[in-house]
Each structure stands twice: as structure tokens, then as C-alpha cells.
Amino acid sequence: MRFLFKTSYEQDLRLFRDRVDMGWYILLLLATIAVPFLLSDYSTGETAWVFIYGICGVSLMALVGYTGLVSLGHAAFLGIGAYAHAYFLGLGVPWVASVALAVVITAASGFVVGLPALRMTGIYLAIATLAFATIIQEVFSRWESVTHGFAGMPVAPPEIFGVSFADARPFYYLCLFFLVLALWLTRNLLRSPTGRAWIAIRDSEIAAQSMGVNLAIYKSMAFAYSAALMGLAGALFAHKIAYLAPDIFTILLSIQFLLLVIVGGLGSLHGAVFGAIFVALLPPVISILRDDIPDTFAGLSTSTGIPLFHIFGDALGAFLKKPGVEAGLFGLILVLVILLEPFGIYGRWVKIRVFFSTFPLYKADSFKRQKAYMKTERLR
């Protein structure tokens, strides 16, 4: 058992609960820094996706998980960030300035999209953002002088103050740096009045308003901030895929982001990171499985002498190779998570942690609640 004694108000304002907690996070950071030395360049590159998706996750978490505004158009913000960054790099703007410009432009577009959010909530807002995303995708394909349309747009490799970050390892660290930055900034907002106002809007608009929260300002702020982070992610995304085309930023990508925050656990920054790990690493894991399963089962079949394993392995391998299986698996997992663990991977994580910190006094009923959903989930 571990008890947490609180002796000053400052303690509730700290980034970490106590020294032990801080130690764990430092350990985690060191481990993340060490990872590229243990992996091949290819795997390091794949792992960098976790950080880019992580920034997207933090962005959407601020909006959906904390402010309770659902967006089905975040791929459009990612696209705006990516195209803006690629365009400015093409003009010869220095990297840092180019990213800053991309972030400002996405934030401004987020602010504009946020304006209808002042009148709409839930499913209506989701539809409005979806419409926005469709329009933006059309703009990407038609505005050829800037985006080169379907011909595609090459992205210059990242070079910051003359240092190249194009290789897998340096790029990995660049993405890690920005994810940590995004997490820190968002955490700062969440422990100050702005974050509290967002949470208040999520849970009861009418009460928030009566306590002095200007709904219009805080909702637009949430949209602009979320979009700004998406713009940052977009700039890194552009380097990662190196060649932009309008059909990358589809509704499916937006849905993937939404899935990320729900699977991770709505209403927690940990959830954004957990969700990012899940979403970024599921496709490579599936592809590894797809290649290995027939051989593994064939081996099992020869060692046990049961031919059924061989047949089953081949069938499973062939099934996994079919197009659309990945999307199907995503959907299946989403349904299972919502049914079995509405608070996502983070919810499960908290339970495991409480189990160990209260051992042997843990009771499963500690987490039993009256059926109460967040208003985001109810879609009002």
C-alpha cells in the first residue's frame, strides 16, 4: 500500500504526483531515447509514427476528451498543416519558421471551423466538421498552383539550422521532442483556468456559463488550439510520407484519429499516447502476423503431427492478406473496447495500477459506477 500525503496546495499543481512518479516518467523518457539504438532503421521509422499520432491524439483529446466537441474533420487540419509546411519549405522558408507558419494557418482555420461549434453540438457538429473536411480535400486536389493536385507534392527533407534530420534516428528524436512539448503545453492548460473551463463546457454548458465562462471564446479557443497541434503533427507527417497527395487526408484518417482517442481513453492525456501506440503499431503488427502465421502453424503441425494446424494457419494467413481486413479489425477492436472498457486502455491501466498499489486489498467493485456516460459519449 502507498499513501499520498498532501501538505501544500503547490502539490496539486505539480506535473508529477511525487518523486516516485517523476522517477518513472524519467525512466520512460530514457527508455524512449534508447529505443532507436536497439531497433533497425526501418523499425525506428515505424516507431516515429507513434509520436506523430501521439500529437494528433493530444490535439483531438483536448477537443473531444476535454471540451466535449466531436470533430470528424481533423484529417483536414493535418492536411492543411502538411501542405502549408511543404509549400513554405518549397519557397525556401527556414524549417522552424515554416512549421510556425503552418501552425498559425491551421490554428486560424480551426478558429473558423469552431465558429459553427458555438451553435452546434454532438452529431450535428460532427457532420459540420465532416463537411469542412470534404471541402478542404477538394481544395487540396483543385488548388494546383499550391498543392500540385493529384500530381502530388514532394516535401523537402527536414533541415534545422543546417542540421539534417532526414535519417530515421534524428527524425525519431525530432518527433519525440514535439510530442513531449505538446504534452507539456496541454498539461499546462489543463491545470489552469482554461483547461477547467473546457472541462466545464464538456460537462454542463449552462453551469459553466453561469460561473462566468464565455462559451463562444472557450469553444473557439479549444478548436484553434486543437487545430494548431494538428498543424504541428501535419508538418512532421509531411516529412514522414515525403510525398503529399489529396487522397491521403480522407474521412477514414479522421475516423482513425477519433478511434485513437476513444480506444486510448477519453478525458486523459495518457489515453492519447496509449491510443497512438495502438493505432500506429497495429498495422505493422498485423503485417508481421500475416507473414509469420502460416509458417508458425506449419511448424506446429509437423511437430505435433496434427494436420489441422497447417490448414488453419494457411486459412488465417490468407484471410489476413485480404484487403480491408485491417479496417475490419480496427472496427472490431473499437466495438470491443466500448463494450468492455468504456474508459479505454487508460481505464484498464488505472485499474491495474490501483490493483498493485492497494494490494492485497483491491476490490473489483472499486470501479463499479452507476451507468453514467460523459456527455461526449451521449452525443447530446
Next chain:
Amino acid sequence: MSLFAAEQIAINFGGIKAVDGVSFAVEKGEVFTIIGPNGAGKTTIFNLMSRIYDTTEGRLMFEGQDITRVPPHKIAALGIARTFQNIELFENASLLQNLLLARHAHKKSNFWSELLFLPSVRRMEVEHREAVEKVIDFLDLQQYRDSLIVNLPYGVRKVTELARALCTEPKLLLLDEPSSGLNVEETEDMAFWIQDIKKLLGITVLMVEHDMTLVSAVSDRVLALNYGRPLAMGTPREVQSHPEVMRAYLGG
């Protein structure tokens, strides 16, 4: 000059006149109660005062200032706080966060300093926390500080709403049925707290209430409404024995 005055206020929802020409004045330091049968327009008056609805006619005056068209999010900063009949807490936040949010009207930091969590923001947060802790001590909520609202029982939620309203440091406190859903003992506590709020904190209270024991125990003056129109005004005893009021409640 009265602290708050409603002058011939009225509001129509379609053809229904929910409030129809009601005037009253709340003096500084008193507990003023509005009673009336269901649908009399009591909560509607509160919603007019916290500017959730626009008045169709009449004026609302607070400290000599016309607040009839003040936007709803500026009401708290003027010094009017309210509770809700059907609890409107921030359910997936801790009790502490709920109370801290009530300090929003006193917030001085801007977005950029909060983004970097500058020392000034940290200092301000500690100040807010100190103010909130005073209210927590006043209402005995210490043990629930870090609980999420969804996990708290109804009675505690009701007190939390009162605490949240007090955290805005109001001059006028609007209590919408503070005793609804509470048991006898909790209602007695509520009566003591309302008296303490009036005497110790010097906050004027405007209350909507059905429980006549509570009303008689704490109110200085009572206004009875029916069908959006005033029936009688005076001390609790006078209003209770007023023939019009008796007819409204008992029929005949």
C-alpha cells in the same frame, strides 16, 4: 437602494406567459424566498436573472445597474451566483475542480501565460485554492475534495452546488430549491447554512423553495406566485395565511 430589483418583468414562451408582470426588490442582507405551486414561474425568474432567457418586458436592476441585457457569462463577475434545481455539476471532474471553476470570474491570467504555466499563474492558482478551501471548511466538504462528482451521493452533490456558488464570492446568491431531494436532517443542515451565509458571510440570499418549514425558518420575506403572477408578499406567516395563497395551494 435595493440590492436587486425586478421591475414588471415578463416572458412569453409562444402563447404561454410564464412570468407576467412580476416586481420585487431584494434588500441587502436579507433572505428573500419565492414560493408557488409547480409551474408558477419561480425557476423561470431565476433563469431570467442569470440571463439564460431574455425578458420580453421589464427591467432587472442590480446595485443600481440595469442588467436586463448583460450577457449570461458576465453575471457571475457582477456578483450573482446560482444553484440549479436539477443539479448541474461538472460530473467527470473532481469536487475541487468544480469549485475552482467557480473562481473563473476572478481569473486574471491569459492564455499564453497558462500555456507556459508561468509563476504568476501558479501563484494565482494557489490564491484560488485558498479561497476554495475556506468554502470547503465552511460546508464541511473536506473528505470529498478529490472525489469525482459521479461517485458522490445526492446530498453531497447538493451541498457541492452551494459550495460552488459561494466560491464565486457573490453578493447575491440564488438558491433554486436547496432542499429538494434532501432528508429531514440534511434539510436542517441546509437551514443552518443559509442562516450562516446570511449572518457570517453577509451574502444576500434569494431562494425558491417548497419546504415551508425551511422557508419559515430562514426567510425574512416571502413572495408567492401563481401562473406567473404575484399573489402576496410579506413575512412567511403573513403569506402562508393569505387567502389567495391558500386558494392557490389548496383549491376552492
